[in-house]
Amino acid sequence: MKIQFESLSAFIAAADTGSFSAAGRKLKKSQAAISLAIQNLEIDLGFTLFDRDGKYPKLTQQGELVLKDARELMSQYSAFIERSKSISSVEQVKLRIGIDPLVCCHKINEIIQDFSMAFPLVELKIVQQSSESLAQKLTDKTLDFALGVFSRDVKNNFEHVSAFQLNGSWVVSPTYVEDNQLRLDNGVVNIEKTVFNQSRILLPSETPLTDIDEVSLTKQIWYVEDIHTLLSFCRNGLGIAYLPNFVVGHDLERGSLNKLMLDSEQTGNNSCRASLIYLLGYQKSSAVDWLTRNFLKFKLCDPD
Template identity: 25%
Template sequence: MLNPEQLKMLVLTDELGSFSACAKHLGKVQSAVSQGIANLEIDLNVSLFDRSTRKPTLTPEGLRLLDYAKAILRQNEELLSAAAAIDKAEEPQVTFAIDSALMLPKLADILKQFSEKFKVTRINLMTIESSQVATMVANGSADIGLMFADPNFLREIELCYIGNLPLYGVCRKSHPLAMLETVKAGDLIPHREILFKDFQQSKKTELPTFGAEHWYANNFHEIKTLVETGLGWAYIPEHMVGKNHSEQDLKKLNFSFDHKPWSPPIDCITQKNRAMGVSLTWLYEQLKGLLD
């Protein structure tokens, strides 16, 4: 069986350029490193370093085996990390169901921190409609979820209100509404409004409707696409409009009747009475501040 410490000596000697530098890095005497490399060469029946020069250099055989040594050391570290995770009660994986409209830039930062903190816990990210988020968490298909709040929530889920998601009215820059400095309710009547609708529950948006012509979509990203092509106007989440909306093909509408943006409530949900491990608990606590 190969000795991981000897493999580390091989890798470090190549990276640092000498047996003495490797020994200093490992806190050992040079003779211990030299002997460790020699023992590894005996085990592999291969000469790893050319010692005829002042600076030891890898032989062609040593160079060929170097990547294998690095791979074994990485696997060894992953094994130790996985064992430590088990000891800390970290979940091997977390299934995270989320309404696609809630994929905020800050969420990506949270997931990046998660990956750095829990290196062996895999995230399964599913973007679906809010009604499906609740169902998946309730039946155990998902461990945690983010969704638009629903007063008719399932009893099997635990709710945590985390804030509100601001929505703004927008249209394409070439749309007639874009020419108006202030848009009144009556100005909207002749124009098509594109609304969010959860087709799983035949549930329409809680947003106000104007005029008689409405189109529906179950995804705010699709709604934005329709608006960008000039098919109508719509309310979409603030982060989809973006701070640089002036650089996009969208115009944020200045409504005379909206003193503040429409902001539906958002819930973070988990299965009721379910014990959470270390990684899921950390994610749950971080998501509480997503809309702060």
């Protein structure tokens, strides 16, 4: 069975207008062409769609059932045509972006949600890994661009745009404070440089951050790419951690972590700057340009 589109169109028009001649006028075809198209449809289906004994053709019971399916099919066809027209205007159907969890705060999530409404036809693939891993994937051409905290050496190999500031804090668990007999004052831990330099440091990335030169003097540094794992280690008293404020905000409020102060200075007020990186010579589509502009709109990534 091979149903012709023209036959279905003629059938629906005849049912809607009440006659073959009116259907012809609606479709700008002759009455004979409409009648032939419906006859061909009836032959394909194997039953009669119209009772032609009266002055005007009347739908049979089978015809009424077929009409419902025919309308649905034509509706789907129309939607297909409109979607195809929309797709033809899309520059980039698939977009692959990398986002370091270090910078994936609530504002980034909001931008992605807005993007889904602005570009509903673009298929988005989001990879969340460390900035170093994202840079490698960009080199391998498995990503279109990446958002993260990148070292100067990495930036030199890509086109990059400086984005928002990311504030972070040094934090420790109450268990760590108790075990190491540290001073706790209103939820803030005071620690001497010598103690800090001999402590195990937990970092989410090997990317250098500003104002933490003390780390180079520490006894032991653990780099843990997964933020949730690093946070768990810190909660269990395995060391002093440096994490974005939007990650540790709830722990600080609940008292499951304490902010660290070094020699009466807030080591927790360290910051770094997120950057967008692309392969050299990368031509931005309208979708990528939209994301770039929106990632650059806000200046600071911090807790709500």
